[in-house]
Amino acid sequence: MNATTEIIVNKKLYNATDFYVGLGLAISSCGFIGASFIIKKKALIRLQRYGALRASSGGFGYLKEWVWWVGLLSMGIGEASNFAAYMFAPASLVTQLGALSVLISAVLASKYLDERLNLLGKIGCLLCILGSTILVLHAPKEEEIRTLNELLDKIKNPGFIVYVLVIIICSLLIIFHFGPVCGKQNIIVYICLCSSIGSLTVMSCKGLGLAIKETINGFNGFSNWLTWFFLFSVILCISVQMNYLNRSLDLFETTIVTPIYYVFFTTLVIIASAILFREWENMSAEDILGSFCGFFIVIIAIFLLNAFKELDIHYGNISHILQPKRELIRNNTQWTIKNEETLITRTGIELEHTYRTQPLLRNF
Structure with a gap:
C-alpha cells in the first residue's frame, strides 16, 4: 500500500467515524428536545392556573416558573448535541432526524399531558422510525465543505444571498404585520417564522462547527471574522425562535405544533442546504430517491400521528378481520x-x- 492509498483509506475511515458520531449526537438530541416541549407545555399550563399573562399575549411570566427552566435546560442540552452533530454529519441528515423528537413528544404528551395517541398514532410512530432509518441509510456520508474559506466562497453564491433576503423580509412581515393580525388564529404564521429563522440558524451552526474543527486541527478558526458573524447570527436567531415558539405552544396543542414545525423547518433546511452546501451533488440517484422517500414517509407518519388523534380508534375496531x-x-x-x-x-x-x-x- 503506497502513501496515496493510505491517505485515501484514512480519509474514508475518518469520514465514516464522523458520520456515526454525528448520527449518535443527532439521535440523543431528539430525546432532549422532544422532552423539552412537554416540560415547557406543563409550565405554561401551570401559569394559566395562576392567572398570569399568557405567553401568546406577550407575557413573560414563564421566566419565573422553574419547570419552564427545566424544559429550557433540556432543550439547551438537545440543541448543544444537535449543534455538535452538525460538526460531524451533513446538515440534511441531522435536520431530518428531528422527526424522532416528534415521536418522543407525542408519546410523552399522551402520558403526561393526557393527549390522545390512538392506533393510527402508534402506526405513525412506527412509520416515523422506519422513515428515519431509510434517511440514515441513504444520507450523504461526507462533507463538501471543510474550511471557513470554502464556506465563504459558497455564501457569496447569488442563490443563497437571495434565499437569505427572502427569509429576512418574510420574517419581518410576520413579526410586524401578520403575527399581530392573525397569529393567534392561524398556527402556520408563527411556525413559518420559527422555521424560516431556524433554517438560517442551522447554516450558522454549520459554520461555527467548521470553525471549531479548524481550531481543533491547529488553525485558529476564531481569528476569522466569519466565525463571530455566525455566533451573533445563532444567538439572534435562537432568541427569536424561542420567543415565537413559546407563543405557538401557548396557543395550540403540542402534538400539533411539533409536527408542523418539523415539516416546515426540515423543508426549509433542505432547501438552504442544497443551495449552500450542495450535499446532493455527489449522491447517486438511488440515494437521492431513498432520501426523498424516507422524508415523505416521515411526513405521512406525522400526519397519521396528529390528523386523527381525536378519533377513538383502537385495535378492537379492526379485530373483526381476523x-x-x-x-x-x-x-x-x-x-x-x-x-x-x-x-x-x-x-x-x-x-x-x-x-x-x-x-x-x-x-x-
Whole structure:
C-alpha cells in the first residue's frame, strides 16, 4: 500500500467515524428536545392556573416558573448535541432526524399531558422510525465543505444571498404585520417564522462547527471574522425562535405544533442546504430517491400521528378481520338486533316523555 492509498483509506475511515458520531449526537438530541416541549407545555399550563399573562399575549411570566427552566435546560442540552452533530454529519441528515423528537413528544404528551395517541398514532410512530432509518441509510456520508474559506466562497453564491433576503423580509412581515393580525388564529404564521429563522440558524451552526474543527486541527478558526458573524447570527436567531415558539405552544396543542414545525423547518433546511452546501451533488440517484422517500414517509407518519388523534380508534375496531366469515355475520346480526332494541327503547322513552309533558295531546 503506497502513501496515496493510505491517505485515501484514512480519509474514508475518518469520514465514516464522523458520520456515526454525528448520527449518535443527532439521535440523543431528539430525546432532549422532544422532552423539552412537554416540560415547557406543563409550565405554561401551570401559569394559566395562576392567572398570569399568557405567553401568546406577550407575557413573560414563564421566566419565573422553574419547570419552564427545566424544559429550557433540556432543550439547551438537545440543541448543544444537535449543534455538535452538525460538526460531524451533513446538515440534511441531522435536520431530518428531528422527526424522532416528534415521536418522543407525542408519546410523552399522551402520558403526561393526557393527549390522545390512538392506533393510527402508534402506526405513525412506527412509520416515523422506519422513515428515519431509510434517511440514515441513504444520507450523504461526507462533507463538501471543510474550511471557513470554502464556506465563504459558497455564501457569496447569488442563490443563497437571495434565499437569505427572502427569509429576512418574510420574517419581518410576520413579526410586524401578520403575527399581530392573525397569529393567534392561524398556527402556520408563527411556525413559518420559527422555521424560516431556524433554517438560517442551522447554516450558522454549520459554520461555527467548521470553525471549531479548524481550531481543533491547529488553525485558529476564531481569528476569522466569519466565525463571530455566525455566533451573533445563532444567538439572534435562537432568541427569536424561542420567543415565537413559546407563543405557538401557548396557543395550540403540542402534538400539533411539533409536527408542523418539523415539516416546515426540515423543508426549509433542505432547501438552504442544497443551495449552500450542495450535499446532493455527489449522491447517486438511488440515494437521492431513498432520501426523498424516507422524508415523505416521515411526513405521512406525522400526519397519521396528529390528523386523527381525536378519533377513538383502537385495535378492537379492526379485530373483526381476523374472525371467520360466519362468526362475523353472527356478530353483525347481534349488533343489528341490539341497536334495534336500543332504538325501540329510546323511542318509547321519548313517547312517554311527550305524553307526560304535553297534556293537550293527551286530552285530544
